[in-house]
Amino acid sequence: MTEDISYKDRFNPGDVISCALKGHEDYGSPSVYVLKVPSVSVSPSAEIMEGSSVTLTCSSDADPAANYTWNKNQTLVNKQQQLVFRSIQASDSGNYSCTAENQLGKRTSENTFINVEYAPKLPSLSVNPYAEIMEGSSVTLTCSSDANPAANYTWYKENQALIKGPERIYRFTSIRSEDRGIYYCKAENKHGQISSTSLLLDVQYAPKLSSVSVSPSVEIMEGSSVNLTCSSDANPAANYTWYKGNEDSPIASGQTFTITGVRAEHSGNYYCEAQNTRGRHKSTLYLTVSAGLNDI
Template sequence: LTCKKGGKFTGRTCATGCKIQSHTLKFWSQNATIWSQSVALHYLMVLRTLPTAVVRLCSCFKMFLIIISYPTCCIETLNVHILLRMFSPPDGPKRPSVSVSPSAEIVEGSSVTLTCSSDANPAANYTWYKGNQTLLQGSERRYNFSSVSSEDRGNYYCKSENQYGQINSSSLFIDVQYGPKLPSVSVSPSAEIVEGSSVTLTCSSDANPAANYTWYKENEDSPKASGQIFTITDFRAEHSGNYYCEAQNRRGCQNSTLHLTVVAGKSGKSFLFWGPLLELLPPRPETG
C-alpha cells in the first residue's frame, strides 16, 4: 500500500496530513468500474467490508487499482494498490464437476486420479460413488487408483456437501482398456456327435477393446478360420486333433486349446469326443 503527497502507510491504513471532507472510492477491474461510492472520512482512511455486489464480481486474490479523489483536500490523488481477499457469503455447494487424469486412454495397471470440484462456503466434504457403491467420504476431493483394473471400469460420480446443502455431480464413465482374458471354448452340439455331422466351435474372451479371434489347428501354419465361430460341416477322422483359439487386441493376446477326436462305437458308428486336455487317451476296447 503506497501513499503520495504526504500520506503515510501504517499497516492496512493510509493516514494523510489534511482534513478530508469527502472522497469517491472506486474499484477497477479490467478497465471497468465495478464499484463506486462517496464516503466521508476524517484524517484516516480505512478499507472496510465491500458490498455484496462487489464480492460476487470479484475473484479471490485479484489485484485492483483503487483511485481516491479528494475534491476539497490539499492533495490531489491517492493511488493505492492492494491485494484483496474476498469472502463470499455462506452458501451450499454448486454442482460439482468430475475430471479424470490422465484424460487419454486408460490402460489396466496404470495410475488414475478422479477429481471432484465444487464451489462452496464453507468448504464441502465429498463422497465418491461407483454406481450405488460408496467408495470414499471426507474432505479429500480426489479418488486415486494406484493400479486400475478391468473391474474398475464403470460409472463414477461424487457428492458435494456442507451444512447449507448437498448436490451430486453428473456421472463420468471410466473406460479401462485391457488385453483378452483366457478364452473359453465350447462345442455345439454338446452331446455325442456322429461322424459326418456338422460341428461348431465357439471362442469367447473378455477384452476391451473387443478381441479379434483366429482359429488354428496344431501343426498347420495357415489359420483354419477367423472370428468367434468355427464350423466343420462334415467332421471326419482326419479332423481330429488340437485346435487353438487365439483372442487378440492391441493390449494383448491369449489362447485356449481344445482337443477333438473320433472314436468308433459298438454299432460301428464313429463318435466325436472333445475336451480341453492336450493328452490323448487311447479308446477303451469294446466288449461283448
C-alpha cells in the first residue's frame, strides 16, 4: 500500500493490515484488522424477572483488543465488557447498546431491549366525581396498577365479583341507591396478583318509600296512649316533622310522635314529612279514637 514508516487510511470491515521491512516481506509483522460490529448476549436469555441477576456481555473480534462502553437509551452507563445487574429493577428496562473501540476505530452494536417483568404493584382506586354522589348521576371507578405484562382487573362489590378483563374502569351511567356499598379491584398478571384497598361508594338520595305506622295497631280508646312512627328510606338519614290535618305549623318533630291521654278530638289525619339535604316526602295516616266504656 505504501513504503512509508506509517500508513493512514480509512479502513473497512474485513481489512487486515500488516507491515514488513522492504526486501524482507516474508517476515511481516503480526496483522491487525478493523473492528467488527459488536454482538450483545444476555444471560439469562429467557424472561427477565425483577430482582433477578442479569448479565449483558459485549463481544467484538478486534486486534488490538477493544475497550468497551455501554449506553442505555443513548446515555453512558458503564465502561466494562460486561454490564451486570445483581438485582435488576423495573427502572432498568430500556434499550442497551455497546461500543467497542481500539486504535483502528470503533463500532457500536444494535440496540438490545431489556424488558424487566414484575407482578402488579398495589393498585390505586379512585372515584369520579370525588364529591357527593347523587342518585341518577354518572360515576366512574378507576383502578390503576403498575405491572409488566399489563394487568387484568377484577372488580368486586362486597366480595362478589362483578367483571373481569383488561378494562381499568368500572362505570355507572345512572347510579342507583342499591349501588351503594364497598368496592375494590384486583390486579393480576402471570407473575402474581394483588387487591386494592376498599372504597365506600355512598349514593345519596331524597327520602322515599315513606310510611306511617301506629301502635297499638288495635282499636284506640280514649285515655290510652298511642305512638305514631314515621319511616323512610333516605341517605343521608331523614329528619321528621309531624303535622295534623291541614295545619301549616308542625305539632312535633322526631321519628316517633306520642300522644298520651288520647281524646276524641285527637281523631283525624296526621302526616309526617321526611326531609334531608336531597329532598322531602310526606306520608299520611288517619287516626280514629273510639269512645271509652264510660261514654257508652
